[in-house]
Amino acid sequence: MDSVYVYCEIEGTTVKDVSLELLTKGRKLANTLGVKLECVIAGAGLDGVEKQVLPFGVDKVHIFDAPGLFPYTSNPHTSILVNLFKEEDPQICLMGATVIGRDLGPRVSSALFSGLTADCTELEIGDFDMTCGLDADKKPIVKHFENKLYQIRPAFGGNIVATIVNPEHRPQMATVREGVMKKEVLDPNYKGEVVRHDVAKYVPAAEYVVKVLDRHVEQAKHNLKGAPIVVAGGYGVGSKENFDMLFELAKELHAEVGASRAAVDAGFVDHDRQIGQTGVTVRPKVYIACGISGQIQHIAGMQDSGIIISINSDPNAPINSIADYVINGTVEEVLPKMIKYYKQNTK
Numbered sequence: 001m002d003s004v005y006v007y008c009e010i011e012g013t014t015v016k017d018v019s020l021e022l023l024t025k026g027r028k029l030a031n032t033l034g035v036k037l038e039c040v041i042a043g044a045g046l047d048g049v050e051k052q053v054l055p056f057g058v059d060k061v062h063i064f065d066a067p068g069l070f071p072y073t074s075n076p077h078t079s080i081l082v083n084l085f086k087e088e089d090p091q092i093c094l095m096g097a098t099v100i101g102r103d104l105g106p107r108v109s110s111a112l113f114s115g116l117t118a119d120c121t122e123l124e125i126g127d128f129d130m131t132c133g134l135d136a137d138k139k140p141i142v143k144h145f146e147n148k149l150y151q152i153r154p155a156f157g158g159n160i161v162a163t164i165v166n167p168e169h170r171p172q173m174a175t176v177r178e179g180v181m182k183k184e185v186l187d188p189n190y191k192g193e194v195v196r197h198d199v200a201k202y203v204p205a206a207e208y209v210v211k212v213l214d215r216h217v218e219q220a221k222h223n224l225k226g227a228p229i230v231v232a233g234g235y236g237v238g239s240k241e242n243f244d245m246l247f248e249l250a251k252e253l254h255a256e257v258g259a260s261r262a263a264v265d266a267g268f269v270d271h272d273r274q275i276g277q278t279g280v281t282v283r284p285k286v287y288i289a290c291g292i293s294g295q296i297q298h299i300a301g302m303q304d305s306g307i308i309i310s311i312n313s314d315p316n317a318p319i320n321s322i323a324d325y326v327i328n329g330t331v332e333e334v335l336p337k338m339i340k341y342y343k344q345n346t347k
Contacts, residue, residue, distance in 0.1 A: 003060070003088065004030040005171065006039045007081065007095040007104065008053060010070065011217075013045055015052045018096035018178035025123055025181045026094055027057035032125045033147055035091065036060060042080050043070040050194045057186035059193065066199040068208045071215055072100050075207040078107040083202045085112060090171045092149050094123070097175035109173050115166035116173040117151035119277060121180055121300045124150040130167060149174065154277050154296045161296060179225050179281030180300075222256055224273060229255035230284040232275055232302070235262035236291025236312065237331050243268045245335040246290060252342040258282065260298045276301035291331050294319025311335070
């Protein structure tokens with residue numbers, strides 16, 4: 001009844017990384033609440049798919065296996081979650097802030113009259129008090145809530161970090177971008193219950209109104225999320241031509257090039273290299289920030305980097321407060337010296 005649920009996205013028969021990351025976080029939330037972690041997998045040809053998720057500490061795997069469930073279409077997957085949640089009444093539901101999650105999450109939350117917070121950067125369990133009107137003597141009526149999900153995300157253009165709670169409706173729903181949470185196997189031999197549901201019970205035939213005739217999946221042009229070293233540039237780089245220096249330094253360091261939203265909006269680099277709340281989240285061993293001021297939404301995408309090096313002409317730039325090393329200077333002054341040094345000293 002009080003379980004933490006994760007909706008697992010699949011590509012073919014493979015569970016996506018964003019879902020495995022959420023299972024890791026879901027396990028921690030379930031431990032705090034003292035409840036079970038459960039997940040839902042819907043697709044076609046899912047024999048043995050539970051082996052991919054059980055090691056992350058899943059206590060119960062709900063499998064819906066039918067030809068019409070892959071590729072993803074909105075109505076059947078919405079019916080599965082809505083009808084299952086009406087039966088199970090989970091406390092929390094997590095899903096990826098992906099194309100699918102952004103379609104499915106609002107549909108489910110609307111049907112169940114529950115809240116949904118998108119693009120969370122952190123999830124915690126906590127207590128809080130809320131004023132619920134005035135009594136007969138016009139004194140505030142304060143209601144205490146325990147063990148609720150704190151859904152934390154930047155808001156108002158990244159100017160504040162908001163903590164959002166959904167005190168009285170279930171499930172408490174949140175979406176999280178890929179890479180925000182860390183993926184960790186709990187126990188390779190973890191034992192959980194596997195339930196294979198009768199799909200027809202949950203999905204009426206009329207819900208298969210949309211059929212996918214063709215799909216085209218393109219592989220990413222770079223491995224920004226998996227790179228051990230990231231050289232990232234902001235608006236302070238100054239121009240698209242100056243960004244060439246970042247690519248040259250990255251080549252010497254065997255690194256990938258990233259960018260802040262301001263640099264992408266200015267046309268210095270393509271959108272697929274954007275790091276932050278509206279881009280990708282990275283956790284490299286070394287993160288070199290070049291001309292990046294360090295707004296909240298950018299920091300949300302790289303704050304877990306091992307070592308952060310800031311190259312900035314502004315000694316008071318916000319990113320300097322989280323940097324391990326700060327080089328005070330312009331990109332034009334610093335990067336040519338770094339490139340020259342690594343060309344001479346890198347084998």
